[in-house]
Amino acid sequence: MKKLVIFDLDGTLINSIKDLGAATNYALGKHGYPQHSLEAYPMFVGNGVNKLIERALPVESRSEKTILNLRKDFTEYYDVHNTDYTVPYEGMVSLLDNLKEEGLMVAVASNKYEAATVKLVHHFFPKIEFVAICGQKDGVPVKPDPSVVFEILSVAGVRKQDTLYVGDSGVDMETARRACVDSVGVTWGFRSIAELQEANAGTIVSKAEEILDIAMQE
Secondary structure (H helix, E strand, O other): OOOEEEEEEEOOOOOHHHHHHHHHHHHHHHHOOOOOOOOHHHHHHOOOHHHHHHHHHHHHHOHHHHHHHHHHHHHHHHHHHHHOOEEOOHHHHHHHHHHHOOOOOOEEEEEEHHHHHHHHHHHHHOOOOOOOEEOOOOOEEEEEEEEHHHHHHHHOOHHHHHHEEOHHHOOHHHHHHOOOOOOEEOOOOOOOOOHHOOOOOOEEOOOOOOHHHHOOOO
C-alpha cells in the first residue's frame, strides 16, 4: 500500500486546455503573431509556460526575449481567466476524498508556474488537504527533472517505494522514472495512450477510481 500519491495538475486533475489556449492566443495576438485553434494546444503544453509559448510561436520568432515578452502578457491574462473554462476531470474530487479517507497523503507536482498552480488547486479542491502543492519556480528545473518529486518526498517524509506518481503525458512518466517511483498514466488528459506506452507508464488507467485500487494494493 502506498503512503503518498503525487498528481500532475493540467491534464490529470483538471482540464485546463481552453484557458491555456486562450491565454496563449491573447499573448500571440497582442504581438501580431498567428493564433492557433484550441485543438492544437494539447500538443503544446506539458513542459511549462515558456515551452508552451515557444511551441506556439513561429519557428523564426522563438527567441528568449520574445518568449519572455509573451509570457508577461500570457500571465497577465491567465491570472484573471484561468477558471473561465477549466474544470476538474470526472471522479477526481471523489478520488482525492477517498485517498484521504484511507489515510494516504496527496500532493501536486506541476510545470505550471507556482502561483497559478496553488490558486487552481485551492479553487477546485478546497476541502482537500494536500501535503504539498508545487509548481514551477525560478531556479528549479521543470519536469521531467525529478527535483519537484524529491521536494515533495522530503516534505512528506515518505520513501520512494511508498509513492505513486500520476500523470497524463510522457513527461510525467519520465519524471516518475527519474525519481524512481511507480507511475500511473491516465487516458483522459492531453496526450495519447501511445505516448504513455512509449514512456513506459507503470500502469495506464481510464477511470479515476482505478488509481485508488492501485494505491491500496498490498
